Amino acid sequence: MxxxxxxxxxxxxxxxxxxxxxxxxxxxxxxxxxxxxxxxxxxxxxxxxxxxxxxxxxxxxxxxxxxxxxxxxxxxxxxxxxxxxxxxMIDVHADYAPSSAVPPAPEPIEGRTFEGYVRTNGKVGTRNYLAVISTVNCSASVARFIAERFPQEELAKYPNVDGIIAMKHGAGCGMQFGGEAHQTLNRLMAGMAQHPNVGGFLLVGLGCETGAMGYLLQQHNLVQIDGVGGADRPGPLVLSMQDMGGTMQTIEAGIAQIRTMLPQVNDIQRQTVSASHLCVGLECGGSDGNSGVTANPALGIASDRIVACGGTAILSETSEVYGAEHLLTRRAVTPEIADKLIERIEWWKKYVAMFGVELDNNPSPGNKAGGLTTIAEKSLGAVAKAGSTALVDVYHYAEPVEAKGLVLMDTPGYDPASVTGMVAGGANVICFTTGRGSCFGCKPTPSIKIATNTPMYDRMISDMDINAGTVLEGESITEAGERIFEEILAVASGKKTKSEQQGIGDEEFVPWLVGPTL
CATH class of the missing domain: 2.30.130.110 (Archaeosine Trna-guanine Transglycosylase; Chain: A, domain 4)
Structure with missing residues (x-):
């Protein structure tokens, strides 16, 4: 120990x-x-x-x-x-030993709750946003203008609405219709529209993009799906710039649409729900040599508590699992789940090789300045966020996460893209550990930032929510993990994180799309 x-x-x-x-x-x-x-x-x-x-x-x-x-x-x-x-770094040819060390289920934790927004489809949100979703980069500015130009004094009349956010990106066209990138983007946007932290949404497109709005609505059944366009969430409302007559007309129509949606979005109120409704994304960024010593293993304790409550913890960043994947394959509940992880690792090896890149190039200059040398060292510290419970499933990027327990989502190590995928998959809280001092938020999901060392925590107090550097000063990993778990419940109940207090999170919607730009 x-x-x-x-x-x-x-x-x-x-x-x-x-x-x-x-x-x-x-x-x-x-x-x-x-x-x-x-x-x-x-x-x-x-x-x-x-x-x-x-x-x-x-x-x-x-x-x-x-x-x-x-x-x-x-x-x-x-x-x-x-x-x-x-x-x-060396290739150690780790023995994956699938499902050879599946841990027993943790002792259930009963009675832990938080105050959340219950949707008609059974999902529970920790926030209540109205989202303006751009289907293509061509409509990104219009989506932003709609969100920014809605009168703030009018929005203030709706206390149960956390804000209006524009989900804009640089893609949506120049890709094969029905191809991997196209399907991933549509899956991601559908996940955002259906997210339990989104109380209503408006789709804005140019009208001729590959990621056509009609295809999105049809493929993901956003018209009929429970909880979207239902009794508690107005939508889908679709604006095509080409049909509306251009930029200004679309902005005006979007603001008018939001004005009609807000009363319904505001009608929902927080209520006491079981902690089993927590779906927490686990992320580390700006890591240092203490990440695997303090914050990550402490977050692992909190992850175990979430699983024991019946909730879900999502490990991410497959390129930062490489070198430590054998620890997870042994914990996989079945060999088939282990094989899903191994397949993703092999895919990553082939993918980076196409560009003459090696996975060991992953540690950034900041990581190395903080004491991390190889990807194996970084990954061994990173997977500590996953705690000690069994791995119950492996998901592709932005897939809806339905399983309860510890899961892994295949995401890149780039923080905004990784978190975007987990949020689209349903994460209603993000826990983000950092040693160098990442300043991060990702609306509509609150991000709890956890410092690995006290000097950085003190220096960046306006950005850090929790100091796990106290572990180096004598606090036990278990005590630090319990503090993180309690903070997750508080934030899920409405406590604002440091990034939320500063208004961070509008620019961090970054889809990860694999494939050629045509």
Whole structure:
């Protein structure tokens, strides 16, 4: 356990590790204490970075979290800084052992609730927005103008409405009709229209785009589907710029449509519901060497609590699961679920190879400055967000998430695109861990930002909701996880996150579309 491997300077995450993580900046020549005995720091070690606690010969594996994170590219002495200059990724050919270590179901947690918006289709929202959805980039500005130009003093008369948001993007045309990108975009927009945090929606298109509105409505049955265009949610209302006569006419018609929709959107009120209605997306961005030490495992505790309540936790960023996928395949409830994850990993290998890219290129300069060296190291820390329960399903990007329990959605590691997919899949809360200091929001879903270290939390207090850096100061992982779980319930009940307080989240709707632009 982490708590048993503290010293005043180092955190050793597993007894098999031959490196430890610096809790604070360690000056050169400092005497370090570990389970291996005393070693002298041969270099200055930045906070969150790795130091060898025993000699590692060139070609030997470097172990952190009890797992291989790479190979020494030269001899590394005990007490030496371990990073990109002496550590490289290797293909370890992990044994997937599908479903060989499926954990038992957690002890159920009864009686936990939050105050949510119950929709007629049984889904529960944590917010109540009115959405203006652009079907194509050609109508993106008009969608934004409709949302921005609606009089704020008039909107203030509807206290149960959190706001009017424009979901705009840079796609919707230049793609094969019915192809993968087209279907993904339509699935994503349908997910947003049907999202439990959206109380009403308006579709705005140019009129001739590939992602034609009629196709969207027909394929996803947005006209008849329960909870959309039903008793509690007005829609679909469709505006075609070409049919309306152009930009200004469409803006005026859109504002008029919203004016008629608002009273119905405002009619719904929060009510007490079971925490089993939580669907929480798990994201990490701007990660550092402490992400896998503090915030991510603490969020893993909270994820376990959500599952124990009967809710859903969505792990994401497949390109940041690579190198740690064997830990999840062993927890898959069936070999078939494990195979779905393996298939996605293999797809990613082939996909990036088409562009001459390797998955190990994933750690960003900021990640590396924060102490992360290889994708295996980053991924092993990232999957800690998934806690310890069984993996019950694997979803494609923006697919509707129906399963209860821990699931994985195939998304890229780029935060806005990843979160957009999870929200479209139904996530009604996002938990976002960060070590470098990501400033993020994603309307219509609130984003709870969790800091991995206290110096960054203090420096960026206006953006951070929770400080998990307290784990480095003696708080247990379990205690930090319980704090995160309680914050999830509070935010689901209406407590505004820091990003919501600052109005962040209108620009982070970023669809991930794979395929050629025609």
């Amino acid at each position: 982490l708590d048993e491997n503290f010293s005043s300077q180092l955190v050793r995450l597993d007894n098999f590790d031959n490196v430890a993580v610096a809790r604070t900046v360690i000056p050169a020549k400092a005497v370090l204490h570990s389970l291996e005995g005393e070693v002298v720091a041969l270099n200055a070690i930045p906070a969150g970075h790795k130091v060898a606690i025993q000699a590692i010969a060139q070609g030997e594996t470097v172990v952190k979290y009890g797992q291989i994170i790479g190979q020494a590219t030269c001899d590394i002495a005990a007490g030496e800084h371990v990073h990109s200059h002496n550590l490289a």
